[in-house]
Amino acid sequence: MSRDRWAVVLVSGGLDSCVCVAEAARTHALALLHVNYGQRTEARELHAFTAIADHYAAAQRLVVDVDHLARIGGSSLTDSTLRIEQGLPDRSAGVPSTYVPFRNAHLLSIGVSWAEVLGAEALFIGAVQEDSSGYPDCTTEFYDAYQAVVDAGTRPQTRIAVRTPLIDLDKPAIVRRSIALDAPLHLTWSCYLREDIACGRCESCRLRLRGFAGAGQDDPIPYAED
Amino acid sequence: MSRDRWAVVLVSGGLDSCVCVAEAARTHALALLHVNYGQRTEARELHAFTAIADHYAAAQRLVVDVDHLARIGGSSLTDSTLRIEQGLPDRSAGVPSTYVPFRNAHLLSIGVSWAEVLGAEALFIGAVQEDSSGYPDCTTEFYDAYQAVVDAGTRPQTRIAVRTPLIDLDKPAIVRRSIALDAPLHLTWSCYLREDIACGRCESCRLRLRGFAGAGQDDPIPYAED
Numbered sequence: 001m002s003r004d005r006w007a008v009v010l011v012s013g014g015l016d017s018c019v020c021v022a023e024a025a026r027t028h029a030l031a032l033l034h035v036n037y038g039q040r041t042e043a044r045e046l047h048a049f050t051a052i053a054d055h056y057a058a059a060q061r062l063v064v065d066v067d068h069l070a071r072i073g074g075s076s077l078t079d080s081t082l083r084i085e086q087g088l089p090d091r092s093a094g095v096p097s098t099y100v101p102f103r104n105a106h107l108l109s110i111g112v113s114w115a116e117v118l119g120a121e122a123l124f125i126g127a128v129q130e131d132s133s134g135y136p137d138c139t140t141e142f143y144d145a146y147q148a149v150v151d152a153g154t155r156p157q158t159r160i161a162v163r164t165p166l167i168d169l170d171k172p173a174i175v176r177r178s179i180a181l182d183a184p185l186h187l188t189w190s191c192y193l194r195e196d197i198a199c200g201r202c203e204s205c206r207l208r209l210r211g212f213a214g215a216g217q218d219d220p221i222p223y224a225e226d
Numbered sequence: 227m228s229r230d231r232w233a234v235v236l237v238s239g240g241l242d243s244c245v246c247v248a249e250a251a252r253t254h255a256l257a258l259l260h261v262n263y264g265q266r267t268e269a270r271e272l273h274a275f276t277a278i279a280d281h282y283a284a285a286q287r288l289v290v291d292v293d294h295l296a297r298i299g300g301s302s303l304t305d306s307t308l309r310i311e312q313g314l315p316d317r318s319a320g321v322p323s324t325y326v327p328f329r330n331a332h333l334l335s336i337g338v339s340w341a342e343v344l345g346a347e348a349l350f351i352g353a354v355q356e357d358s359s360g361y362p363d364c365t366t367e368f369y370d371a372y373q374a375v376v377d378a379g380t381r382p383q384t385r386i387a388v389r390t391p392l393i394d395l396d397k398p399a400i401v402r403r404s405i406a407l408d409a410p411l412h413l414t415w416s417c418y419l420r421e422d423i424a425c426g427r428c429e430s431c432r433l434r435l436r437g438f439a440g441a442g443q444d445d446p447i448p449y450a451e452d
Contacts, residue, residue, distance in 0.1 A: 064294040068336055072288075074343035095381050101342040105335040105379055109328060110294055116327040117300035137379040145374035152371050153331055153363040155321050 006031050006060070006120035007163075008111045013048030014190040015208055016166055019174055020126030021052060022181035023165045031060035031118055033111055037103070038070025038078045044195035051187040060118065064110055075100040077192060084192055088206045089133045096133050096203065098192060104137035105146070108162070112150050115160045123150075124163045131170035131211075133203055140167055171211025179217065186220035198223045232257050232286070232346035233389075234337045239274030240416040241434055242392055245400055246352030247282060248407035249391045257286035257344055259337055263329070264296025264304045270421035277413040286344065290336055301326040303418060310418055314432045315359045322359050322429065324418060330363035331372070334388070338376050341386045349376075350389045357396035357437075359429055366393055397437025405443065412446035424449045 007028035011017045024030060034049040036042045046063065053061050069078060076082035076097035085096050104127065111123045127138040136142065147162045154160065166174055178185050190208045191198040198205050200223035212219040233254035237243045250256060260275040262268045272289065279287050295304060302308035302323035311322050330353065337349045353364040362368065373388045380386065392400055404411050416434045417424040424431050426449035438445040 062294075062298075064297075066292060066294075068288075068290040068292075069339065071290075072336075072339050072343050074339075099381070100339075101381075102335060102339040102376075102379055105338065105375060106332070109331040109335050110298075112331065113295065113298050113300075113326075113328040117298050136381060139378060142375065142378040145371065145378050148371040149331060149368065149375055150328075152365060152368040153328055155325070155327075155362060 005029065006115075006118050007122040007124055008033055008115040008118065008120050009124040010035075010107050010111055010126070011049050011052060013045040013052065013188060014204070015178070015185060015188050015211070016126035016128055016174060018052055018183050018185060018188045019178045019181065020124050020166060021056060022178065022183035024122070024124045024163075025056055026181070028122060030056055030058040031062070031114065031120060032056075032058045033114060034063045035107055035110060036063065036065045037100070037106070038067060039100075040077060040080060040193065041189065041191060041195050044189050048187055048189040052184065055184045055187060062114055066106065069100055069103060069106065072101070085203050086201050087203065088210065089203050091134045095136065098133060098203065099135050102137060104135075104142070108146055112154065112160055116154050116158050121159060122161045122163050124165065126166050127164050128169065128171075128174070129167050132207065140164070143167065170214070171207055172214030175211045175215035175217055179215075188221070194224070200224055231255065232341070232344050233348040233350055234259055234341040234344065234346050235350040236261075236333050236337055236352070237275050237278060238352075239271040239278065239414060240352075240430070241404070241411060241414050241437070242352035242354055242400060244278055244409050244411060244414045245404045245407065246350050246392060247278060248404065248409035250348070250350045250389075251282055252407070254348060256282055256284040257288070257340065257346060258282075258284045259340060260289045261333055261336060262289065262291045263326070263332070264293060265326075266303060266306060266419065267415065267417060267421050270415050274413055274415040278410065281410045281413060288340055292332065295326055295329060295332065298327070311429050312427050313429065314436065315429050317360045321361065324359060324429065325361050328363060330361075330368070334372055338380065338386055342380050342384050347385060348387045348389050350391065352392050353390050354395065354397075354400070355393050358433065366390075369393065396440070397433055398440030401437045401441035401443055414447070420450070426450055
């Protein structure tokens with residue numbers, strides 16, 4: 001594998017994005033992109049991003065700070081006066097409070113601009129449609145539509161493929177895939193609430209723990225005692 | 227006209243966006259959005275935005291600063307080491323250096339997030355396809371594709387129409403429309419190069435001046451003497 005072509009990979013620092021990096025590393029040179037957008041665990045996620053980037057010796061890295069998503073608000077991830085749901089997501093209750101309105105469109109636009117300037121041929125994002133929180137910007141329909149925007153809105157000679165290798169996997173399958181690819185899950189951070197030790201109760205922790213349990217594996221990160 | 231529904235309008239402060247505000251003001255309460263992204267004339271454009279927002283007594287305003295477009299680079303609008311083309315655009319020469327890679331996708335994503343939180347039903351942008359610089363993110367194809375992204379990537383109950391009322395107009399038609407709508411063109415700024423007085427030579431000035439000439443009107447802003 002020559003890996004002489006770049007891929008931009010969006011890396012939050014969580015389980016899914018770490019596996020996504022592992023997928024991209026099989027075929028591409030890595031340009032890793034992290035966005036701080038005022039989420040509660042911003043500092044811990046950046047720490048995880050850096051550790052994952054170091055693990056893969058990523059030659060290109062870009063960390064972007066945006067403050068407008070938190071200023072616009074409307075999400076419990078960026079507004080500490082709103083309550084984050086506990087436990088596994090209840091899809092019948094609609095989109096959860098942790099939805100950051102249209103967030104992934106922001107992340108993709110930054111990734112596409114960087115990819116166009118680098119001449120990268122792919123943009124990876126670790127979005128998961130099933131076995132997830134039910135965010136509208138984590139659906140196949142959304143990424144298919146975004147591909148058409150990328151094709152129309154960049155230079156005629158630019159070709160950037162939007163890649164979502166985890167979109168149809170459930171969490172146990174993602175954990176199994178991480179083991180097959182030797183992804184460094186001990187470096188990741190998924191908790192929505194805490195930065196010192198994962199809470200084990202928020203929907204992100206619960207989805208993660210269910211994934212490890214379903215795969216028959218131990219999660220390598222510690223959790224707070226109940 | 228009740229104007230009891232919000233529209234978010236992207237306002238650079240130039241001729242086209244001013245006419246776009248005038249169009250939106252006919253039917254909607256105004257939520258005006260301006261983005262500073264490190265373009266050379268950032269301060270002058272913000273001044274024009276504020277003057278236009280005051281003129282229309284816009285009740286909602288949002289000014290966003292992003293530094294990543296300039297950091298990512300690849301455009302003479304944000305990189306002063308690159309030369310901005312003089313004179314009218316030469317469409318046969320391809321996309322000009324002033325293209326900011328995928329910029330309008332960034333602007334739209336901010337507008338959609340704000341519109342979703344406000345409950346706005348429309349997002350206006352003054353993009354012009356013909357008689358323009360030939361940017362790929364100013365085409366009907368791009369905005370049609372973006373509408374599909376908005377529909378897929380927001381909450382099921384969210385309905386935001388992406389509106390491009392100028393997309394098929396040439397510059398003389400835009401000037402004539404501005405007069406019909408009594409848009410305050412004396413408050414606008416279009417020059418890519420200068421902030422004190424419009425240069426009259428860059429592609430943006432030349433397109434603007436050609437529009438006024440074609441409409442048989444005088445441009446109310448002064449230009450540098452040659």
